[in-house]
Structures are given as structure tokens and as C-alpha cells.
Amino acid sequence: MAETTPAPLERAQAEVADLLSELIRIDTTNTGDTTTSKGERQAAEWVAAKLDDVGIDSVIHESEKGRASLVARIPGQDRERPGLLVHGHLDVVPADASEWSVDPFAGEQRDGYVWGRGAVDMKDMDCMTLALVRDWARTGVTPPRDIVLAFVADEEAGGKYGAHHMVDHHADLFENVSEAISEVGGFSLTVRDDLRLYLVQTAEKGLAWMRLTAAGRPGHGSFVHDDNAVTRLSAAVARIGSTRLPTVLTPPMKQFIEEVSDAYGIEIDPDEPEEALSRLGSISRMIGAALRNTVNPTMVDAGYKANVIPGTASATIDGRFLYGQEEAFEAQIDELLGEGVTRDYIHHDQAVETTFDGPLVEQMVAALKAEDAGARPVPFTMSGGTDAKSFETLGMRCFGFSPLRLPADLDFASLFHGIDERVPVESLQFGIRVLDRFLRAS
Numbered sequence: 001m002a003e004t005t006p007a008p009l010e011r012a013q014a015e016v017a018d019l020l021s022e023l024i025r026i027d028t029t030n031t032g033d034t035t036t037s038k039g040e041r042q043a044a045e046w047v048a049a050k051l052d053d054v055g056i057d058s059v060i061h062e063s064e065k066g067r068a069s070l071v072a073r074i075p076g077q078d079r080e081r082p083g084l085l086v087h088g089h090l091d092v093v094p095a096d097a098s099e100w101s102v103d104p105f106a107g108e109q110r111d112g113y114v115w116g117r118g119a120v121d122m123k124d125m126d127c128m129t130l131a132l133v134r135d136w137a138r139t140g141v142t143p144p145r146d147i148v149l150a151f152v153a154d155e156e157a158g159g160k161y162g163a164h165h166m167v168d169h170h171a172d173l174f175e176n177v178s179e180a181i182s183e184v185g186g187f188s189l190t191v192r193d194d195l196r197l198y199l200v201q202t203a204e205k206g207l208a209w210m211r212l213t214a215a216g217r218p219g220h221g222s223f224v225h226d227d228n229a230v231t232r233l234s235a236a237v238a239r240i241g242s243t244r245l246p247t248v249l250t251p252p253m254k255q256f257i258e259e260v261s262d263a264y265g266i267e268i269d270p271d272e273p274e275e276a277l278s279r280l281g282s283i284s285r286m287i288g289a290a291l292r293n294t295v296n297p298t299m300v301d302a303g304y305k306a307n308v309i310p311g312t313a314s315a316t317i318d319g320r321f322l323y324g325q326e327e328a329f330e331a332q333i334d335e336l337l338g339e340g341v342t343r344d345y346i347h348h349d350q351a352v353e354t355t356f357d358g359p360l361v362e363q364m365v366a367a368l369k370a371e372d373a374g375a376r377p378v379p380f381t382m383s384g385g386t387d388a389k390s391f392e393t394l395g396m397r398c399f400g401f402s403p404l405r406l407p408a409d410l411d412f413a414s415l416f417h418g419i420d421e422r423v424p425v426e427s428l429q430f431g432i433r434v435l436d437r438f439l440r441a442s
């Protein structure tokens with residue numbers, strides 16, 4: 001371009017908040033049902049136009065009408081080297097405007113924040129990525145290896161119409177890609193003024209949603225009856241809901257606890273780490289769930305009339321297992337079920353885990369430290385799931401790395417799917433600078 005060259009990343013840092021506002025204004029609410037979900041096609045086309053602006057081609061594929069995902073490949077200097085995937089989802093969970101202090105789909109900018117549904121999950125990373133690659137294209141930056149961008153549908157309902165679909169039907173777009181970054185990780189937790197932990201996600205728990213079914217002898221509600229399906233099911237549900245499964249320290253969480261212990265100068269009992277971890281604030285609820293398999297009853301269904309004992313009763317439980325713990329988890333559940341109660345999976349997805357080492361991790365650490373001298377990156381396990389579960393099946397090492405330096409007093413964990421979801425503009429700008437260093441070095 002003939003015009004005067006702007007300072008590095010000046011444009012990216014200047015436009016990221018406006019990009020995010022624009023993308024938030026495209027309501028991409030995912031209800032879990034295609035007929036009532038919306039906006040993903042429009043959002044994908046919006047991304048395509050932003051990439052097209054700077055000469056980056058992309059393709060959009062739909063799994064079902066409107067369930068659109070976009071992929072683009074930025075050629076690197078060495079096209080032989082395996083590429084790196086930067087993926088983000090375009091959909092968001094619903095927001096009830098009556099609970100918010102702003103319109104959740106207005107993309108308002110106020111008090112140094114961008115407000116709205118998706119501001120942290122995860123239109124922030126979508127727009128940091130977009131702003132960065134637009135800046136690169138305008139200033140002639142070529143990354144060392146291919147970078148594949150994926151902006152996908154349906155993450156918030158398990159990815160069937162987004163990442164899973166792309167992996168199953170368009171795997172060629174991800175050919176020769178060995179590593180991936182996305183949500184949830186790379187954000188800071190302030191220990192003190194000169195020390196911040198940056199939690200990089202290296203593992204995700206697996207997902208095991210099950211239906212429990214108890215059988216019994218149907219009969220009249222007025223009789224003496226000792227084989228009641230509702231009673232049997234209730235006992236199993238009560239056992240499951242009131243049991244805390246044992247602490248298991250997987251490698252990322254062992255390392256996480258050591259780092260926290262060192263950062264705060266406290267002893268943490270590896271068998272009972274939770275009390276010590278409570279000082280991390282609300283994030284400790286997510287962390288606590290990564291220390292064990294968990295299971296919670298969520299739905300029950302039985303009977304149809306007050307004086308009729310039904311022949312069966314069923315309940316739904318939400319189980320989450322750690323990497324390498326699936327068999328142990330199933331055995332734990334079976335023991336709690338007891339006689340006469342069976343289980344079936346209604347939704348199942350794998351746990352994933354990689355190690356916090358190697359050149360890519362070193363580049364993450366270096367990029368964070370270059371932008372924040374008080375940064376101490378640490379691995380952790382996410383209690384929920386992301387599209388990493390899909391992309392991992394193509395053989396990629398997957399990391400949650402959406403870098404944000406956050407204000408010490410911001411309750412970040414509560415903003416995910418929360419009311420008044422918002423992100424500081426300065427954090428977005430920080431993220432762009434870190435991503436720039438990281439992707440240019442990787």
C-alpha cells in the first residue's frame with residue numbers, strides 16, 4: 001500500500017472493539033434447536049466480508065440451513081510445515097434482556113468495555129483474530145507456517161452442526177494442521193501487582209450425559225407395594241447427587257496446583273486442594289470440577305397419575321470425566337446406581353489432554369511474558385467442553401489460548417454465559433499483541 005505505514009498493530013488495536021460490537025449485534029443465539037437458532041449464516045458472511053476486505057479468501061459450509069461455518073487458510077512462509085488452526089465459534093447462548101443493564105445484542109461500548117452476549121464467549125477471540133490477520137494482510141506480514149482460521153457454528157450445543165460437521169465432512173480444509181488454539185484459556189488471574197497467573201487450557205473433561213431407567217411392578221397406589229420404580233430411581237438419584245467422587249490429580253492439575261502453591265506461597269494438600277484453591281475466587285468453581293469426575297442429576301421423569309404406580313421411572317444425569325478416567329467413572333456410576341437401575345448414554349464426547357511443553361507452549365509463554373512482565377502461564381483442565389473435542393480427532397494438539405490481561409477485580413468466570421457479559425477494550429488490545437508475537441514466532 002502506498003499510504004504511510006501505520007505503527008505495528010495500530011489498526012488492529014484501533015478496530016477490534018468496533019469489530020466486536022458489530023459481531024455482537026448479529027444475534028447468533030443457539031437454542032440447541034435449528035428451527036429457533038439464528039444468525040450463524042449472517043455472522044459467517046460478515047466474517048467473510050471482513051477477510052475479503054483485505055484479500056483473504058474463505059469458504060462457508062452449512063451443515064443444515066443457516067448453520068454456517070467458515071474456513072480460511074493464510075499461507076505461511078514454509079508451506080511444508082504443519083499448519084496451526086485458530087478456531088472460534090460464532091454462536092452464543094441465549095440472553096434474557098430483562099436481566100441485563102444493557103441490551104445484550106447492542107454491542108454497546110461503555111466505561112472501557114464492550115458489552116453484550118458473546119463478549120467473552122467467544123466473539124472476543126473471533127475479533128482479536130480477525131483484527132490481527134486484517135492488519136497482517138494490510139502490512140504484508142506472512143506467518144512462518146500456514147494458519148487456518150475456522151469460525152464455526154453450534155459450539156454451544158455440542159458442535160454437531162459446526163465443528164463436528166466440519167471435521168466429519170470437510171477434513172481436507174484442515175489437512176496438515178498439527179496444533180490448534182481457541183477458548184477457554186490465556187486469561188489472567190491476579191495474584192498481586194507484579195504477578196499474574198495466565199491459565200492456559202491443556203485439557204478438557206469428557207462428557208457423559210446419561211438416562212437412568214428403573215423398572216418395577218406397576219400397580220394401584222392404594223395397595224401395599226414393595227417393588228416401586230419411582231422409589232428405586234429416587235434412591236439412585238439421591239446417591240448420585242449426594243456423592244462427591246474422589247479427587248484425582250491429572251498432570252495439568254498437578255502442575256496447576258504446584259504453580260498456585262508457589263505463587264501464593266501456601267501449602268496445598270494434594271488430597272484436599274479445594275480449600276486452598278478457594279482463594280482464586282469464582283474461578284475456583286471451574287477449577288474444583290477439574291479435580292475429580294463429577295455427576296449431577298438434572299432431570300427426573302416418572303408416572304402419570306397420583307394413584308397409579310408406574311412400571312418405569314427415568315432420570316437424566318450430567319456426568320463429566322477426566323482424561324484417562326472414563327473407565328473409573330463408569331465403575332463409580334454403576335456402583336451408585338444399585339440393583340434394578342440401568343443407564344444409557346444420551347450424549348457422549350471424549351476428554352482431551354495434551355502436555356504443557358514443546359515449542360508451541362514456549363512461544364505462548366514468551367509472548368505473554370513479553371507483554372506482561374508479571375505473567376506466569378500455567379496449564380489447567382477445563383471442566384466443560386469446547387470444539388477442541390472435534391478438532392483433536394484430526395490429530396491436533398489443542399490449547400485454550402485466547403490471551404486477555406484482565407483487571408484484578410473482574411469476576412471473569414461469572415461472565416461466561418452470565419448477565420452483563422463484557423470485556424475490557426484494553427484486554428482485547430493486549431490479546432492482539434500477544435497473538436501477534438505468538439503466531440509470528442510459531
Ligand SMILES: [Zn+2]
Pocket residue numbers: 089121122155183
Ligand atoms: Zn465458548
